[in-house]
Amino acid sequence: MVTVAWEWLDLAVRWLHVIAGIAWIGSSFYFIALDLSLKKREGLPEGAGGEAWQVHGGGFYNMVKYMVAPARMPDQLTWFKWEAYTTWLSGFALLILVYYLQAELYMIDRSVLDLTPWMAVAVSVIGLALGWVVYDLLCRSPLGRDDNRLALVGFVFLVALSYLFTLVFSGRGVYMQMGALIGTMMVANVFLVIIPNQRKVVADLIAGKEPDPKLGLQAKQRSLHNNYLTLPVIFVMISNHYPLTFASRWNWVILAIVLVMGAVIRHFFNTKHKGGKEPWWTWGVAALGLVAIVWLSAQPATPVGEATVPQGYELADVENVVLARCSMCHAAEPLWEGIAVAPKGVLLETPEQIRKHVRGIETQVLLSGAMPPGNITEIEAEERQLLAAWIAAGAPAW
DSSP states (O other): HHHHHHHHHHHHHHHHHHHHHHHHHHHHHHHHHHHHHHHTTOOTTEEEEEEEEEEETEEEEEEESSSSOOOSOOOOOOEEEEEEEHHHHHHHIIIIIITTHHHHTTOOTTTTOOHHHHHHHHHHHHHHHHHHHHHHHHSSSGGGOOOHHHHHHHHHHHHHHHHHHHSSSHHHHHHHHHHHHHHHHHHHHIIIIHHHHHHHHHHHHTTOOOOOOOOHHHHHHHHHHHHHHHHOOOOOHGGGGGGGTTTTTTTTHHHHHHHHHHHHHHHHHHHHHSSSSSOTTHHHHHHHHHHHHHHHTOSSSSOOGOOOOOTTOHHHHHHHHHHHTTTTTSSSOOOOOOOOOOGGGOSSSSSHHHHHHHHHHHIIIIIIIOOOOGTTTOOOOOHHHHHHHHHHHTOOOO
């Protein structure tokens, strides 16, 4: 019963995380598009920087933006913050449930670094905190006055961190950590910069003071950062299901390319919303990035086409490797604590089941090295070579 309850807790938190994320991303995309589509005209209220007309749900909306603040505080004011807070809180709960409580399975790879579970968790938490501090200091430094230079340095900073994490965590753990870090930076922008600055503006209005324009500019800069980071962080979140991303030996390079792809795609839509000439070249850059990712992920640790049959190779040896290294989880009754059913329902206990999932074995064990997770069962290079030779021979039946 405990296992069943744990599974449903995982599902409930994941469901909440996805719903909150949709709400946060939707409002973020909407307000950036709205901000860029504003047009100035004669007769706007004092302090207004532009307006936009929109139609939705059978009605027309007239949106007006005040560059600093209106002349007086409105009677009702909607704050957009809980979408962000709920996304992070549910995401951190998932981080604990899935990764921190199962660090040995999902975060640690002893061929990379021999960590204990508590050490892996400590490095992760410290990494999240330090990552935000460094990013925040960069934004507040003189560099923050030049958006392009700040973006370039921020990109290098994230790529460098992703490489450093490859020296600490498993491939899956690296992507988990980077997704959590980017998400933390985004929600901290809301919690520690955007909302506090808006509260200061509201307080000045209530007190009859003139709000500081810098507060709005700081908030807008952080909001724009969140907008450009959204697509990469979504990619990292769903990459958990695609081992050719996180388990590739070039995973940090793939992540760097994804950061660029996400940025140029958002640049296209942001320019389109602004009404400028649409930069179609961005799609060419994104396409080239995708080609590069596919090529990088296709570089296996054990090239199947060059695999040779080890001396004394027999088909029974293939079955023994799978049973010894994979069946602890991929069994009708998994032996690994915390796993109630075989991942994705894949069973690898009989020759027929092994041949049925030969393409999955090729992807998970050879092309990516994602399985066993963190090489928890210590599969050897020779054993991977044996599986590669069998697959290269056409995966003959027993």
